[in-house]
Amino acid sequence: MSKRLIHRRAVIQGLASSAGLMLSGCAETVPPTYGNLLRMGDLLTYKAHRLLLPAQALAREYERSDISAAAAIGTINPGNSAERAFNTEHGPVYERIFGDKFANWRLTVEGSVARPGAFSLEDMKRMPSRTQITRHTCEEGWSAIAEWTGVPLRTVLEACGIKPSARFIQFYAYDNGVGSIDMIDALHPQTILAYGMNGRDLPMGHGAPVRLRLETQLGAKSRKFLRRIVVLDEHDADTFQQIDRGWAWYMGI
Amino acid sequence: MVAATAISAVPVEGHRLWARLCHWLLALSFLGLAFSGIVILMAHPRLYWGEVGNAMTPAILEFPINDNHRPEGWERAVVFDDIDGAPVSGYRMYRIFNENRWARSLHFLSGWILFLAGAAYVFAGVATGHIRQNLLPRLRDLAPRALWSSVTAYARQQFRDARIGPPYSLLQRLAYAGVLFVFLPFMVISGLTMAPTITAAFPVLLDIFGGYQSARTLHFVGFVVLFLFLVAHLVMVMLTGFRRQLRAMILGS
Secondary structure, eight states, rough: OOOHHHHHHHHHHHHHHHHHHHHHHTTTOOOOSSSSSSHHHHHHHHHHHEEETTTTOOOOOGGGGGGGEEESSSSOOOOTTSSSOOOOOTHHHHHHHTTTTTOOOOOEEEESSSSSSEHHHHHHHSSEEEEEEEEEEEEEEEEEEEEEEEEEEEHHHHTBBBBBTTEEEEEEESOOOOOEEEEEHHTTOOOOOEEEEEEEEEOOOGGGOOOOTTTTOGGGGSSSEEEEEEESSSGGGHHHHHHTTOOOOOOOO | HHHHHTOOOOOOOOOHHHHHHHHHHHHHHHHHHHHHHHHHOOOOOOOOOOOOOOTOOOOOETTSSSSSGGGGGGGEOOTTSSSSTOEEEEEEEEOOOHHHHHHHHHHHHHHHHHHHHHHHHHHHHHHHSSSHHHHOOOOOGGGGHHHHHHHHHHHHTTTTTOOOOSOOOOHHHHHHIIIIIHHHEEEHHHHTTHHHHHHHTHHHHHHHTTTTHHHHHHHHHHHHHHHHHHHHHOOOOOHHTHHHHHHHHHOOO
């Protein structure tokens, strides 16, 4: 009887210590989640995708004749105080920089980089560009095909000397949007900072002057109206904004 | 009289423990999937064919269950007039019903339970011979005459004294095997075809279904089939002794 009890205690201790190991092992790479059941399902999906799927597989690209009508939803003018996601600090700034055609817009890159930087629209257009015709898929259930032109995020991160400790890239927009992605998505060749759409400058409703295009996740992760990029070693309080509103962090499905 | 013997009364045997466990897990996950699936559909209650479908393109089926699609609620803008066919953009001027925050997460959590319970069922079913002996229709039973006599026997309600559990009648075998090996896998695969990370890894899925929107439409068709199965299943349980059948599926016999 006592032998059995000891045995049981050993098992429990073993389980507890391995759980501790898992927790400490996960601290770097696990994306932010709630502790609740729904978020555990999302975490399982994320882990399974990262474990089982090739990291750099390209999303399908289409022909120019496939370009379709495209709806722009969410924030369509961050400078409009009537918008739901209007930011009292950055909304008025957006209105001003939109007025001078983004000549004074800068995208700042900071965090775990050797050379933090600020890029103007001209700077970005001088960098090597990538053009892709891809499908935008909304969590609501609709889809559209458009042509996107921009700088691969990887190029910008490398220009700033991204450090090996980097685990997440966090995007800040002129509306209240904040979102982060992991390094697999950040370094994906189709992940671009897009300034052009269908051969034109990105229209305001679609995220002018620059938006993220992340083709391996749903549209909600492709933040519009970018103003700031922060390279993170681990997620911070801002990362939780998306989750605090109830959305899953990972939207590859 | 193959069909008559297949549904005649023989001594009660009941359901095995693993089959009961998997049955209730599958039932639970189906309810979670159906409920969250309808909530997800309500965010954009229009179905399309091909890769593209949104508020600016025609639908093949529209459910007038809420206000989510109102053409007059959109401000249309032709901003890409140098492209053939001049794709329009559009800005939604009203808020829609969207509970996808939790509905999507519940859908995928339920999907994991369905997948794991289904896989466990198939594994145990193959190991015990249950699938081969009890679920797969015997080839000779699939002759038109045998099939017809089985249908007419059901039409005459010659199942009032149906035994609990296997052996199953031909129609039962067709229904159970069809759900397990055709419709549930179809739902999983058509569902995964809606996931951008999955179709980046396996673009062939988009070819199989004819595009993201086609997969979404067929996912709904599959749901209708499974829902009809559930209705027929419950009707048969009631016609053959609701309390007796329920007890057997919980306690075994």
